[in-house]
Amino acid sequence: MELTRRDAAAALAAIGATGGVALGVRRATGDGGRGGAEAEPARDGDGTPGDEAVREAMTAVARTVYPEAVSGLDAFVDGLLDGRLDGSAHAEGIRAAVAEVESAARSWYGAPVADLSPADRDDLLREMGADVAEENPDGTTAERVRYYVVNELLLALYASPTGGELVGIENPQGHAGGAESYRRGPR
Amino acid sequence: MSGAEDASGGRDARYRQTGDRARGDVDRTPVPDTDVCVVGAGPAGALVADRLAGDREVVVLDAGPRFDPADRLARQERAIRPFYDRPDVWDVGGERDAHEIAGDRPYPLNHARVKGVGGSTLHWQGMVMRLHEDDFNSGTARGVGPDWPIDYEDLRPYYAEAERELGVAGASDNPYAPPREEPHPMPAFEPSYSDSLFAEACESLGIAMHSVPNARNSEPYDGRSPCVGYGTCQPVCPSGAKYDATVHVERAEERGATVIDRASVRSLEHDGDDRVTxxxxxxxxxxxxxxxxxxFVVAAGGVETPRLLLLSAxxxxxxxxxxxxxxxxxxxMDHLFAGAGGTLDEPTRQNHVxxxxSACDQFYDEADEAQAPFKLEFFNYAGPSPVETALSGDDWGDPLLDQLREGYGNHVAMGGLVEQAPRADSRIALADDxxxxxxxxxxxxxxxxxxxxLDTIERANEIQVAILEELGADVEWVAGPDATGPAYHHMGTTRMSDDPDRGVVDADCRTHDLDNCWIASxxxxxxxxxMNPTLTIAALALRVADDVEARLSAQT
Incomplete structure (x- = not known):
């Protein structure tokens, strides 16, 4: 099932960013938040990553935490981050958590997370504890990675129409999918 | 705005008559020559203020903040994300909201209220039924508790007005509802797919189903959007389709009222002539x-209203x-929850809204000394919400999707509310330490x-389980007398009575002891x-406003 930028816009409308129109404006002007479209990707794993580095890492993590059945991850995650990397404290939390994932990837696997094999990415996130941690924006590394990286991506997917349809609900909680679908029977 | 942790609470803004909404320049000083001071900017206070503001100088004081509407999506994210507890959605808690629980049963007070402009309508479900005629005569008709000093007929025109003010979507298909004089302002929401499953079971059992009035727009109303199906009504509606009291606060301000947020009223002062000053x-x-x-109109809900009076000793x-x-x-008093649920072997299409x-009021007026009135509800949100489940699992990828598919799709559930009789030993007091x-x-x-x-909860459970079994459900849980909890409807703590020895306010909701003090709550x-209390609160608030105006007019 193909995820689209429309799904990303729907997810943003659900979870708190400006949505489709502003997405277009932001892309057109290159105003991508602190890093900006022209920002240098962070490469040493110690500093706060710029937008492109965050996008690469988040897309890579999405390939692990999203089911096989979804495609179109690049555009979806890109669209999501267009809205979420907006200079807010939350955006800084995403950057900081991505930096920790990158740091662990380089230390333990000798490569950025985007370059790891699917199995190594899965192992990395589990070794960080992000699978069993409860999300917490102010918690341990595992809890922050769960909050800002893993759950950020899962929230966006499963609050979107395409993600909902994977489970069997085309209007999932958080998505403004109208007041008609609840009346329809199963298809 | 992005990220749930950025919903930082209210912005400082005080709307003076000039309409100045500038932030960071908040004037919280008293307003001179005020006619009416309202304590509390929830639905009761907002309706009183709006009704009086055109002709009177009105000031509303609220202990909580003015929430920024732009934060609502972030608050919705808090409602979905597992890190946040229910009080976090509207910034309830901390020293401001300290309390003590000392009764027979636990009472999660800070789950049950919101402080701020809009009050608890910010997180309410939005169900708006009228009380039944016998509810006003419980002592005479059922042998339980006192009669109200007013009847349904006294409140009936105010109910109709309250329905227009809040914006109620409803239909006249409920044969058990009290008489009404006109249709609801908006058409009812159509029954859900799962309602149609319940309907067959109820029909074979001889149990009636009917629509239910919602304070939620089924079509554009009063400049607000129709419901767009976010599915998080309780605790936050990002679209504004669900009524909340910011509607009347804003209207009152447009009509000249002053609303001061983050203004905690600590006491009421009085003079030697039994007047609040x-x-x-x-x-x-x-x-x-x-x-x-x-x-003065105290409209601070069923907990803070008596507390303020006690603090004013x-x-x-x-x-x-x-x-x-x-x-x-x-x-x-609160309403007791009775519920049951389970699963079918077919899709039930839950959690879209x-x-x-749909509801059933068929058993409501069977009430007597032994059985309390109760109503039944057919849920559209039984079982897990996939997005919430996804965030608290311990796996991802295909295994997570498999878990979500297994967990979602075939749940059904019923709820219900049961009256509790008033008891002197169930009370709000001041904490000792x-x-x-x-x-x-x-x-x-x-x-x-x-x-x-408690006996009535069992009776409600019997009916709920019978319906679910007729439906072919595997009944997996029953919320009976041991598992019941409150519906977060705080009632009864400054009761109305014609007799000053038996009640705090008279039939006009004016305190017996102080001539210029009303309670709208x-x-x-x-x-x-x-029945959920808010429509009755709204009707009483409109009636209070009329009485305040009449008495102020008589003085001049």
Whole structure:
């Protein structure tokens, strides 16, 4: 099932960013938040990553935490981050958590997370504890990675129409999918 | 705005008559020559203020903040994300909201309220039924509790007006509802797919189903959007389709009222002629102010209203203001939840919306001394919400999707509300050794429930289980007498009575002891019925406003 930028816009409308129109404006002007479209990707794993580095890492993590059945991850995650990397404290939390994932990837696997094999990415996130941690924006590394990286991506997917349809609900909680679908029977 | 942790609470803004909404330049000083001071900017206070503001100088004081509408999506994210508890959605908690629980049963007070402009309508479900005629005569008709000093007919025109004010979507298909004079302002929401499954089972059991009135727009109304299906009605509606009291706060301000947020009223002062003279309030800068007025309307809900009266004790009123009867704080009531649910072997299409569309009032008026009135609800949000489940699992990828598919899709559930009879030992008092952020004694909740309500929960459960079994469901849970909890409807703590020895306010909701003080709140309910209270709160608030206006006019 193909995820689209429309799904990303729907997810943003659900979870708190400006949505489709502003997405277009932001892309057109290159105003991508602190890093900006022209920002240098962070490469040493110690500093706060710029937008492109965050996008690469988040897309890579999405390939692990999203089911096989979804495609179109690049555009979806890109669209999501267009809205979420907006200079807010939350955006800084995403950057900081991505930096920790990158740091662990380089230390333990000798490569950025985007370059790891699917199995190594899965192992990395589990070794960080992000699978069993409860999300917490102010918690341990595992809890922050769960909050800002893993759950950020899962929230966006499963609050979107395409993600909902994977489970069997085309209007999932958080998505403004109208007041008609609840009346329809199963298809 | 992005990220749930950025929903930082209210922005400082005070709307003076000039319409100045500039932030960071908040004037929280008292307004001179005020006619009416309202304590509390929830639905009751907002409706009173709106109704009086055109002709009177009105000031509304609220302990909580003015929430920024732009934060609602972030608050919705808090509602979905597992890190946040329900009180976090609207920034409830901390020293401001300190309290003590001391009754037979636990009472999660900070789950049950929102402080701020809009009050608890910010997180309410939005169900708006009228009480039944016998609810006003419970003593005579059912042998339980006192009769109200007013009848359904006294409130009937105000109910109709309240339905227009809030915007109610409803239909006239409920044969058990009290008489009404006109259709609801909006058409009812159509029944859900799962309602159609329940309908077959109910029909074979001879149980009626009918629509249910929602304070939620089924079409554009009053400049607000129709429901767009976010599915998080309780605790937050990002679209504004669900009514909340910011509607009337804003209208009151447009009509000239002044609303001061983050103004905690600590006490009411009085003179030697049994009149309230000032509301003493604290502001975030540490200052203390006195708002004087000719009339005072306390609209702070069923917990903070009696607390404020008790905190206002003085030499002339040593047991608390307006407490000549000794009943301030007593008879604390809530509605008891009764429910059951399970799974079918077919899809049930749950969690698309956060409200229900069908109910059953068939058993309500069977009530007598042994059985309380109760109503039944057919849920549209049974079982897990996939997105919430996804965030708290311990796996991802395909295994997570498999878990979500297994967990979602075939749940059904019913709920119900049961009346509890008023008891003097169920009450709101002042805590002995716990204080709020101003050093004032916090409220102590002593909630206890009698056998009649617990027996009635069992009766409701029997019907619910019978329906579910007829439906072919595998019944997996029953919320019976041991598992019941409150519906977060605080009632009864400043009860209404014609007799000053038996109640705190009279039939006009004016305190017996103080001539210029009214209470607009479910705290005046002598008995509670089993219907969600907000429409009755709204109707009483409109009636209070009329009485305040009439008495102020008579003075001039």
């Amino acid at each position: 000032a509301a003493v309030y604290a502001t975030p800068d540490g200052a203390e102010h006195r708002q004087t007025a000719d009339a 003085a030499d002339r009123y040593p047991e608390g203001l307006a407490n000549g009867s000794g009943h301030v704080g007593e008879f604390f 956060g409200f229900y569309t 716990r204080t709020d952020d101003h050093g004032d004694p916090a409220p102590r909740v002593e909630w206890s429930v009698g056998e009649r309500a 479910s705290s005046v309910f002598p008995t509670s019925g089993a």
